[in-house]
Amino acid sequence: MRIGILGSGLMGGKLGTIFARAGHEVVFSYSHSKAKLERLAREAGSGARAGTPADAAKDADALLLAVHWSRVDDVLKKASDLAGKVIISCSLPMNADDTGLVVAHKSSGAEKLAKKIPKARVVSAFSTVPSEVLFSVFERAGSGRREAGNGKRPSLVYCGENARAKKVAAQLISDVGFEPVDAGPLRIARYTEPFALLVAQLAYEGDRGPALAYRFEWFEERD
Numbered sequence: 001m002r003i004g005i006l007g008s009g010l011m012g013g014k015l016g017t018i019f020a021r022a023g024h025e026v027v028f029s030y031s032h033s034k035a036k037l038e039r040l041a042r043e044a045g046s047g048a049r050a051g052t053p054a055d056a057a058k059d060a061d062a063l064l065l066a067v068h069w070s071r072v073d074d075v076l077k078k079a080s081d082l083a084g085k086v087i088i089s090c091s092l093p094m095n096a097d098d099t100g101l102v103v104a105h106k107s108s109g110a111e112k113l114a115k116k117i118p119k120a121r122v123v124s125a126f127s128t129v130p131s132e133v134l135f136s137v138f139e140r141a142g143s144g145r146r147e148a149g150n151g152k153r154p155s156l157v158y159c160g161e162n163a164r165a166k167k168v169a170a171q172l173i174s175d176v177g178f179e180p181v182d183a184g185p186l187r188i189a190r191y192t193e194p195f196a197l198l199v200a201q202l203a204y205e206g207d208r209g210p211a212l213a214y215r216f217e218w219f220e221e222r223d
């Protein structure tokens with residue numbers, strides 16, 4: 001697939017690198033530093049290059065939106081025409097100092113985003129894990145080592161309205177090394193976004209480090 005990265009920071013830089021190493025064509029965009037985008041592209045491998053948000057959006061099969069909530073309008077404007085595009089958003093609707101959600105309960109960042117770009121196909125994914133775990137998940141899946149968790153991959157929830165866009169998201173989630181868990185329509189982001197804050201709390205305030213993922217397990221029902 002051709003994947004445009006809108007926001008090449010902790011999440012976009014790492015996920016873009018992993019997508020490229022998994023065999024996708026990747027365009028890194030939206031950083032204060034062009035040199036940083038070029039370095040990311042060089043280090044990600046031959047399928048990656050640096051560009052503008054408009055370059056990233058052009059001919060993309062999917063775009064990863066990975067900017068702070070305060071930068072969403074700016075990057076969307078720079079990406080220009082997003083009609084029909086699959087937008088996978090890991091962006092959480094955080095306040096300026098990243099201490100709380102500015103949209104919650106009655107809506108979600110993902111739903112607000114979908115309203116801003118009604119012709120795009122928004123899927124919410126990847127916001128429920130810290131960036132620090134991404135390379136480890138990818139490496140474990142690639143190496144075939146399944147020593148932890150009874151051979152199962154960690155879970156990653158995603159939600160959205162459009163079946164085609166969700167299929168693309170599930171493929172990319174799987175390429176990173178997670179088991180995709182379809183949580184339903186986009187309004188379920190009202191639950192996944194606060195859940196992401198729980199994971200962040202455990203990752204950044206716990207004493208076991210930030211490289212944390214989660215795994216849902218279904219058991220046989222008993223009376």
Ligand SMILES: NC(=O)c1ccc[n+]([C@@H]2O[C@H](COP(=O)([O-])OP(=O)(O)OC[C@H]3O[C@@H](n4cnc5c(N)ncnc54)[C@H](OP(=O)(O)O)[C@@H]3O)[C@@H](O)[C@H]2O)c1
Nearest residue numbers: 008009010011030031032066067068090091092127130131
């Ligand atoms: N970090 C995590 O573990 C994590 C986990 C789950 C969800 N999220 C969510 O994912 C989103 C991205 O988080 P992140 O941690 O990846 O953020 P980040 O590291 O700050 O990355 C944001 C990117 O946007 C770029 N940017 C910001 N302002 C810009 C401007 N004025 N002009 C051009 N580029 C600009 C940054 O440029 P530079 O390259 O110059 O810094 C950076 O590449 C956020 O909504 C966050 O809530 C993050």
